[in-house]
Amino acid sequence: MFTFKRKQDVSENQVTDESVYRGRRQLLKQLGFVGSTGLLAPYATAGVLDWFGDNQTIALKPLSYVADANRSEPDLTPESKVTSYNNFYEFGTQKDQPAENAKDFNPDPWTLLVSGMVNKPITLGYEDLIKRRDLQERIYRLRCVEAWSMVIPWIGFPLASLLKQADPQGSAKYVAFESLADKSRMPGVGNYFLGGGIDYPYVEGLRMDEAMHPLTILAVGLYGKTLPGQNGAPVRLVVPWKYGFKSIKSIVSIRLTDKQPPTTWNKLAPQEYGFYANVNPAVDHPRWSQARERRILSGGLFNQTYIDTQPFNGYAEQVASLYKGMDLRRNY
Numbered sequence: 001m002f003t004f005k006r007k008q009d010v011s012e013n014q015v016t017d018e019s020v021y022r023g024r025r026q027l028l029k030q031l032g033f034v035g036s037t038g039l040l041a042p043y044a045t046a047g048v049l050d051w052f053g054d055n056q057t058i059a060l061k062p063l064s065y066v067a068d069a070n071r072s073e074p075d076l077t078p079e080s081k082v083t084s085y086n087n088f089y090e091f092g093t094q095k096d097q098p099a100e101n102a103k104d105f106n107p108d109p110w111t112l113l114v115s116g117m118v119n120k121p122i123t124l125g126y127e128d129l130i131k132r133r134d135l136q137e138r139i140y141r142l143r144c145v146e147a148w149s150m151v152i153p154w155i156g157f158p159l160a161s162l163l164k165q166a167d168p169q170g171s172a173k174y175v176a177f178e179s180l181a182d183k184s185r186m187p188g189v190g191n192y193f194l195g196g197g198i199d200y201p202y203v204e205g206l207r208m209d210e211a212m213h214p215l216t217i218l219a220v221g222l223y224g225k226t227l228p229g230q231n232g233a234p235v236r237l238v239v240p241w242k243y244g245f246k247s248i249k250s251i252v253s254i255r256l257t258d259k260q261p262p263t264t265w266n267k268l269a270p271q272e273y274g275f276y277a278n279v280n281p282a283v284d285h286p287r288w289s290q291a292r293e294r295r296i297l298s299g300g301l302f303n304q305t306y307i308d309t310q311p312f313n314g315y316a317e318q319v320a321s322l323y324k325g326m327d328l329r330r331n332y
């Protein structure tokens, strides 16, 4: 979020239809040329090729889930873009780096601990997460604070169902989340520059009522399969009315607490990123407007459109009441 260097941006005359790229990559693969970026110089950078994210080496598993009956957006962002244009600084700060650097990231085995102000702490393993019987599809808009957005078919379950199982104590007011921070598997964690200067682990937090809201889910998959590493395997938060950075990836700890927990981007730049981070077109980021967003669309590689950003990312009807009486300009 510090820089706007975008490897993917190539000039118009380099734009080729997605299917042509796919075909070309397939052909080159068969010929054994992929990996030799020199050969592909006319089509530019690894960034463009990695857009397609077809270099996954960890097999994704199909999930059983109940399909979303309430989708409000007709246009899903294609899977190839959802899985290759990412923010996951543990794997590098450039949009194409997570797909490349997480391709060998194996999330199995995994341990997720639910602890703190609860009467029944819970430890979940990998199978406990992906074999849950209550998995649902949720088609949500994802609005990054950098002013781009996607529409993503997540598979997951309400965070509330897990928290209730842990039996929260009355004193619990907030939920603190923590990502895995494993230098040996996440190159950005051990490298200040690749990792964007973040002090890992990446941490996030929600107020208890936000965490219990039915729109708030823990996602274990997208497009019907388990999450690829770059999207936060094996389990990540999705809070659709907040800027994307609240939706913390690859979670190892969920802790209930009575104090507002520190959050990674707020610690790094408190004037720019608040604790609440509700999508709000009326409150600009100090360095750019939040009034509009670049929606990444299906179709060709560079198919996108600029649209108005909606208050609470279009979920105001469901969530605005959580913030009644609060000054949203101060609590950005």
Ligand SMILES: Nc1nc2c(c(=O)[nH]1)N[C@H]1C(S)=C(S)[C@@H](COP(=O)(O)O)O[C@H]1N2
Residues within 6 Å of the ligand: 082, 085, 086, 087, 088, 089, 090, 142, 143, 144, 145, 179, 202, 230, 231, 232, 243, 244, 245, 246, 247, 248, 249, 250
């Ligand atoms: N642990 C961790 N979680 C993270 C991030 C990160 O760098 N590290 N980036 C956030 C940001 S800025 C966004 S926009 C979303 C992007 O999710 P996606 O790549 O699955 O679309 O993940 C969020 N979760």
Ligand SMILES: [Mo]
Residues within 6 Å of the ligand: 087, 143, 144, 145, 146, 243, 244, 245
């Ligand atoms: Mo973001």
